[in-house]
Amino acid sequence: MTTVEERPHTGFGRTLRKEDVRLVRGKGNYVDDVRLPGMLHGALLRSPYAHAKINSIDTSAAEALPGVKAVVTGETLKGLGLAWMPTLSYDVQAVLATDKVRYQGQEVAFVIAEDHYTARDAVELIEVDYEPLPVVFDAKRALEPDAPVIRDDKEDQRDNHIFDWESGDAARTEEVFANAEVVVAEDILYPRVHPAPLETCGSVADMDPVTGKLTLWTTSQAPHAHRTVYALVAGLPEHKIRVIAPDIGGGFGGKVGIYPGYVMSIVGSIVTGRPVKWVEDRAEHLMSTAFARDYHMRGEIAATKDGKILGLRVKVIADHGAFNATAQPTKFPAGFFHVFTGSYDLRAAHCAVTGVYTNKAPGGVAYACSFRITEAVYLVERMVDVLAYELKADPAELRMKNLLKPDQFPYTTQTGWEYDSGDYPKALQLAMEMAGYDELRREQAEKRERGELMGVGIAFFTEAVGAGPRKHMDILGLGMADGAELRIHPTGKAVLRISVKTQGQGHETTFAQIVGNELGLPTADIEVVHGDTDQTPFGLGTYGSRSTPVSGAATALVARKIRDKAKIVASAMLEVSPDDLEWAGNRWHVKGDPEQGKTIQEIALAAHSSLELPEGVEGHLDATTVYNPPNLTYPFGAYICVVDVDKGTGAVKVRRFIAVDDCGVRINPMIVEGQVHGGLADGVGMALMQVMAFDEEGNHLGASFMDYLLPTSLECPSWELGETVTPSPHHPIGAKGVGESATVGSPAAVVNAVLDAIRPYGVRHADMPLTPAAVWAAMQGRPIRTDLAIP
Amino acid sequence: MQVPAPFTYERATSVEHAIELLGQLGPEARVVAGGHSLIPMMKLRLARPDALVDINDLGAELAQIRVDGDALVIGALARHADVLASAVVGEHFPIFHDAERVIADPVVRNFGTVGGSLCQADPAEDLAAVFAALDAVAVLRGAAGVREVRVRELHVGPYETVLAPDELMLELRVPIRPGGGSAYEKVERRVGDYPVAAAGAAVWLDGDTVRDVGIGLTAVGAEHFTAPAAEEALRGQPATEESFQAAARLAAEHCNPSADQRGPVDYKRHLAAELTTRALRRAAARARGQEA
Secondary structure, three states: OOOOOOOOOEOOOOOOOOOHHHHOOOOOOEHHHOOOOOOEEEEEEEOOOOOEEEEEEEOHHHHHOOOEEEEEEHHHHHHHOOOEEEOOOOOEEEOOOOOEEOOOOOEEEEEEEOOHHHHHHHHHHOEEEEEEOOOOOOHHHOOOOOOOOOOOOOOOOOOOEEEEEEEEOHHHHHHHHHOOOEEEEEEEEEEEEOOOOOOOOEEEEEEOOOOOOEEEEEOOOOHHHHHHHHHHHHOOOHHHEEEEOOEOOOOOOOOOOOOHHHHHHHHHHHHHOOOEEEEOOHHHHHHHOOEEEEEEEEEEEEEOOOOOEEEEEEEEEEEOOOOOOOOOOOOOOOOOHHHHHOOEOOOEEEEEEEEEOOOOOOEEOOOOOOOOHHHHHHHHHHHHHHHHHHHOOOHHHHHHHHEOOHHHOOEEOOOOOEEOOOOHHHHHHHHHHHHOHHHHHHHHHHHHHOOOEEEEEEEEEEOOEOOOOOOOOEEOOEEOOEEEEEEEOOOOOEEEEEOOOOOOOOHHHHHHHHHHHHHOOEHHHEEEEOOEOOOOOOOOOOOOOOHHHHHHHHHHHHHHHHHHHHHHHHHHHHOOOHHHEEEOOOEEEEOOEEEEEEEHHHHHHHHOOOOOOOOOOOOOEEEEEEEOOOOOEOOEEEEEEEEEEOOOOOOEEEEEEEEEEEOEOOOOHHHHHHHHHHHHHHHHHHHHOOOOOEOOOOOEOOOOOOOOOOOOOOOOOOOEEEEOOOOOOOOOOOEOOOOOHHHHHHHHHHHHHHHHHOHHHOOOOOOOOOOHHHHHHHHOOOOOOOOEOOO | OOOOOOOEEEEOOOHHHHHHHHHHHOOOEEEEOOOOOHHHHHHOOOOOOOEEEEOHHHHHHHOOEEEEOOEEEEEOOOEHHHHHHOHHHHHHOHHHHHHHHOOOOHHHHHHOEHHHHHHHOOOOOHHHHHHHHOOOEEEEEEOOEEEEEEHHHOEEEOOEEOOOOOOEEEEEEEEOOOOEEEEEEEEEOOOOOOEEEEEEEEEEEEOOEEEEEEEEEEOOOOHHHEOHHHHHHHOOOEOOHHHHHHHHHHHHHHOOOOOEOOEOHHHHHHHHHHHHHHHHHHHHHHHOOOOO
16 A cells, blocks of 8 residues: 655655665666767776786787777886875875786786777786785784885885874873783784675776866765865866766775776876776775775783773784775874774773785775774774673673763763763663563573573674864865755755765765755755765765764754745745744744744745845855864664574574664664664674685685675574664764764674674684684684685 | 677577587587576686587477486476476475575576586586485487486586587486485585585485485585495494494595685585584485475
8 A cells, every 4th residue: 555645755754765766777877887979998907916026018919909099007107107196094006016016906007998898808918027026915924024025115114014003091001901800812803804885996087188177987985085186196187177976886985095997097088088987897896995904903901800891902913905095084094993992981091003014905994994993893892702701791791880871971081082972871771672681691591501502792882983073184184074055946946065975875865854854845855966076065075974974964054054044034025023033844934923934935936036135135045064073973882693503513693683773863764774784784794704815825815706705685684673862962963973883883793692602612702704614613722814815 | 897708609409409519619619508607707717618509598408307217307407496496306306405495596596507517517516416416317418429427427527527528418317216315414604605515415214224325525525526435334224323423424534625715624524524414314304204
């Protein structure tokens, strides 16, 4: 039966996604759908070696293949000063290799041909004389004195060290640890994984030889940032660059940085005078674009015997690959790892992170990590369970005892971050009630008697999203504030222009709902324009769950500007003083006389009419704003996972997953839940099956979907979701952001559950992914290193 | 997008035509049926055939599933989904349904074929272990005529079979004998993944004695996907947990797994034993009519 709403949908609440009308009909427009007259096709030759000197490159056979227009090598680029490009972390990265290749899959040459098939055939005809070099395949050995130096292109680089960074008070932490009754340490790996969106990266570059204007259709989560970077790198005038990010098939942080392929499509268009399309394949995407994590951590936790957590410290070796190209606020080389203090009331904490080069692809910040908070949450939530193991304590009770209390907010952590609001015990209590926690523990005890393995895992996380306050946070000097422009047409329909870029998050719906909520306009009447630098205000884009916290705030505030302006117009229409008007959700009316009022639609028409407006009031009904967030927002949640483990095979079945999320005010609960569902599946994937391991020659052992596994519906239980709502006190609508919460919080819950299940075997920790082999090996007391080739 | 190297394409209109084309095109031609192994390998340019002979129009001749005398006959062009949906297959050999349920995913099963799976000769192929356990016979036809080869002698190594370049697999014949039960057990990292290890078993009981047994193993380096020493040891023994475990230990000892990201050697060997035991247990229960 179809139900017909009496009134069109307005404001917050569940409503179908506006973008789905085109996406579910196959009418989306992705980069690979862009076809321009005369368009050529590019393909990259990539290195089969992880580390090798390039002696020579012979392109003659490729150039001779009919249909080939040009073959570009690093040497060609060198002549143009374009062989190297700056990264988002103040390093440089080779666009095409000149001296040597530094990871398997690195870009070596670019072929431009009449069609994609010819380009690919020509790539095979390029002959490169490589001289293989020793490979740094293990981050833990990157700093050994005899390790080969990867970045010998940098004048002062004598080893593979990139940076040392620390946060917290080392001396005070040492004192707390020295005096603690219980100290437990554990080595914990968060292995290299990859966001693996459905759509790989690509671009179509069209440099108009007459106007000198470059139009670039590209898979970008941050079109404005990309435009500015292209202007700075290539020396193109910024107003002559138009970056268009059309529909994007998932980003998850992997489409924030600039890849050599994008640059090569631009170079290709300049060289040939025709548009050039470059779209990578799946193996290229998995091998060369931004990986995530690769944090080798040693955590230590200090507590009293009765389970009061006192301190936490961690040392990290961070594998950044061959070029330091992490996409994060520039002053934060370890992202927001400071948040490793988690959701607990600690006396002291300290972390030290050392970044190293290895012969692997660059990246590190991606896969919905909220700038390394995945690593931070995983570390603390594993360490709390390690402590529970040692104290023989119930992990839920231990957490409840140490969680921050509601009256402690706003709370400043031991690393100086101010958590804005929260009621943590309430969320954990709700999750435990939904799970039937006590009953699960009874069932587990019975099963253990019978020799069956069942586990219950808990993770409590605090996220820090919405980067960020411009005085603290920038990327390459660009402050992390975002603009919004709102125009109400004469008939009361609206167009909102925003700087952020949806990759599946549903901005066209939720941002329309924000405007509708402020002005009383139907969601359907508000068009959201985004992803085109010629049509939208400047801003840094969508990643780090920042769209709602930053751009959503800008949207609410620009709508309020309209509302204020509408009040003045309404006062002219009604011939009363503005002070005598009050807002009623969708119209201004005279105080005490609701009949005397005007809707936004009526006001919009009047604002464009010949109505005489008060002095100083311009006509029309539009406004712009730029939002500089005063602080980050801090979503949180309590997750409980229940697993069954086959003791004969080590195979894990996730039986249940309960997720209580508090992301403040929910604009569209359906979209929130969809994002949580996706993030929980991510967590199952990382915990149980995903890893990018490398063998001793630096071969990538996860370069296809046969080797890099994505979870399916059959690995995922029917998610059980709950919510609490603690509005952010500093966000205009109290929203906190949710895009990455579940990805951040869920891996630890799954891993804790598996380890809880195999506790009878005396296993305190085992690294992800907990494949059947890894679980079985841990049960035998000889755990495997999941990030290397299994010997 | 990954794209294959250049090749020519022919579409066969009959079995005779297919064999004729294979003869004309020479050893660098390949038969394409479901294409779910060959085409990905071509796109990765790991396989570079000069020509493809498409046999998808030969369903009437090659896709039948039927009982013919004392044999279940499965046409080489039968799709995995056809086998999974076939009541007659399930009635005689539930091992097929056990295995087909965990082969790849519905998309692959809808198009991938039984003959293609066997001719691809992937060392982790599920159906190779199933047909080996059942001691099935493959019927091949080439320019020289028709011949029959035991599946246990079909594979000569990874991705290699005894098929001549101009030979086509027509069908598989599985002997039907009374008193039998069969089962398949597999461990995979994720649904649709190739097995970490898998074992199939078929047992024929005389009362509580194992009259005959077939054991198939895949992904663990078992020669010809079988465990003949374990079968030999189990024949004539009581159908008990102890006998099954003893046979499974022998099966594990005789296989030769290699380490990869699915697991180390000791784990795969452990699985060979564990899964063989489970498959024998379930096959025996089915032979006794105790389990569907």
